[in-house]
Amino acid sequence: MTTQPPLAPLAPPGAGITRPVGDDVIESLEHRWLDAPGIPGFFTTVDHKRIGMRYIYTSFVFFFLAGLAALVMRDQLAGSNNNVLAPETYNELFTLHGTTMIFLFNTPVLAGFGNYLVPLMIGARDMAFPRLNAFSYWVFLFSGILLYASVFVGKLPDGGWFAYVPLTDKTYSPGLNMDFWGLAIVFVGISTTVGAINFIVTIFKFRAPGMTFNRMPIFVWSMLVFSLMVIFAVPAVTIASALLEMDRLFGTEFFNPVAGGSALLYQHLFWFWGHPEVYILFVPATGMVSSIIPVFSRKRLSGYVWIVTSLVSVGFISFGVWVHHMFATGLPSLALAFFSAVSLLITIPSGVQFFAWIVTMWKGRVVLQTPMLFMVGFLLIFLLGGITGVMVSVLPFDWAVTDSYFIVAHLHYVLNGAVVFPIFGAIYYWMPKMTGRMLNERLGKISFWVMFIGFNLTFFPMHILGIMGMPRRVWTYSNGLGWDTLNRIVSIGSVVFGIGTGITLVNWAISMFKGRPAPADPWGADTLEWAIASPAPEYNFAEIPMVFGRHPLWEDEGAPPAMPTLDEADARDPVIRSLALEGAFEKTSTITSGLDTRPSDVLEIPEETALPLAAAIGLALFFVGLLIDAVVVGIVGVAFLGISALRWLWRTDMDRT
């Protein structure tokens, strides 16, 4: 494995984007923008970059915890009739693993990348609602802590990550176990929703002049689709888990057929969110792929319009496929046929994207550095996951393999392979921008190969096990079924995969201390985040850039645009001022009109504040009160939330306009 030299930019770095600013100016800008040092700054920051990195680091803590749970489960399944785990513990571990991966790793880690990158990619100085951004992080953190508090009281949720009734109602799950799950899900949904609102408004209103919708980086497009899907889908899971909790805590009868309720209703509600959720995770991952592949193919992305159309149509179609998770529930066959057909339909936009990536690589000159290796790995894994997806969308096949390891294999190929591989690629690609230090290329490549081999060793044999009839969610199996060897391979593979992810963790830890300092644009990339220093300065852009094409840093046609001096009238116009260096000193964001991105207004970026943290603590107390059935705690929580919200609203920028 040879290490590649740094990629040569396609155009002079930052040509026509940002002009160099003097050191003295940088120093005074930093002085203006830096958070308070130490602990106070840690709790009060509203900087989207700090919050974004926090999201990423926190969710990786959950990633490794969920991974450990998986390794313990694989230890139990490594041989027939094993006794490593009690059946109850096994139930707890797979519930914790699934819940953590979906709610506490995949969704928030993508939100973290979005948080860090979206304002940089669109040329803004922060998100639209920086305090709300801090709030959504704290809510995410506290909901994770709430779920993991179950570990410390020894009452882990044990009803599966989708918590079907009647198993999870009070009769069959009497302990606090599922309450941890239900409340944490409602809680974390607030974080996801608030984050999505922030993304939507940021992307609509904060794009730099010239960055019209048809010039927006694909990753920003994918975060927009992600957020719109969240807005429409997450209410369903919030209601599913909230109604479940009401059944459990207050004795309502939503899901109790004896009292006129419907157990099937729960499945409809859950999967109405659950399937869009798969694409909520997958769409930003493909956004990362579409950002990284062109850079390492040294070519503009092929089929930009096709890819955007695919992303948006995936967003729509994904709301019409949820019943394919319920093919085995005895629904009318017309409904099944419809949902089977729509599920097949979704392969078209996915295929379009796939071919656009292939064409980009084919026509370009592929440079196999670590981020690109992960992308190629992603393509292979996604191909397999996609093919099994087509298979299970066909009714008879689904009936044959439902609730078997075939489904486990399929869902890990799409959710682990096709989402986690892009995320790891993104770590190698964007970490230098975040920390200012390069990750080690050699370790990165080793990590990729170990992960790739481990991944396929783990999940490929599961297809075969599933077809052989091995059911999922069962803690052991008897010998003589012929499943021993494959299960042994799977368990070995899971260890290999775990080691592979560990190598990246070590790589990150080393790079934090000894990593090569990252230049502004180590990859010769095309988007705006590479026009500024690494790590990104607190103020993002001293001057708001102007955008003249889809690949701002690759637009090498002609000389950079002329930049005449602002006359006195312009200098007095607050909107023009906010675009210029003055705006960075005055800590303002420029609002632009949605379609033609003309500057239209100025917004002050709020100073650091502890209010988001206080509001999140209030909300956490409310959920704790519900959990331990302590009315006082709940009321104190609501009061705390109310007072914080009131103070928040009391002195607001809104009163100025």
Next chain:
Amino acid sequence: MTITTLTADSSDGERPLVAPTTKHVLPTAWWGMAVLITTESMIFVILLSAYFFVRASSPQWPPPGVPTPELYLSLPFSFVLWGSSLPIFYAESAIKRGSQAGLRLGLALSFAMGLAFVAFTIKDFNDLTFGWRDNAYGSLFYVIVGLHAIHVVLGLCMNLVVQVKAWQRKFGPDRHLTVDVFSLYWHFVDAVWIFVFLSLFVSEATRR
């Protein structure tokens, strides 16, 4: 320090790319509220879907022993709630004209109407002969109507905040975004009640 930069010709060569737009552009706070309302609407869409799903799979609806909802009181009070949007329209137009008194009057009137509706809901809940633990119908009825009532109460709290600010004369002809954003939320609360009322009250009371 001198102000330089950033005025450059756009690719169309017509106007500079950074020339501020002359069109009216909706502010971020308005957008934030609009998206929040979208996701909140989705909550009610899903709850009402759940209601009709359970209704469709039940042999008798409302279940035996549960009276159908009445319209004699609920209809007039629904009109009180929907009508409470009118003073808000008035308050908005008043502050745009610079009338502080008009703003305060509109907000106060709307507050009183909203409060009357909440009072009716509490009375209605008190008079119901079934509880939310009795059957799925009761659970759905209480939770959907109750959740809407919570939204009304939240709107009343916001109204209070805006009223206090109005008394402090924080608003004026070109400073009324807070009022606009609040009014958006209040209209949403009223609009949701159209669907809840039609689904839970009218569609049941008019069914033979």
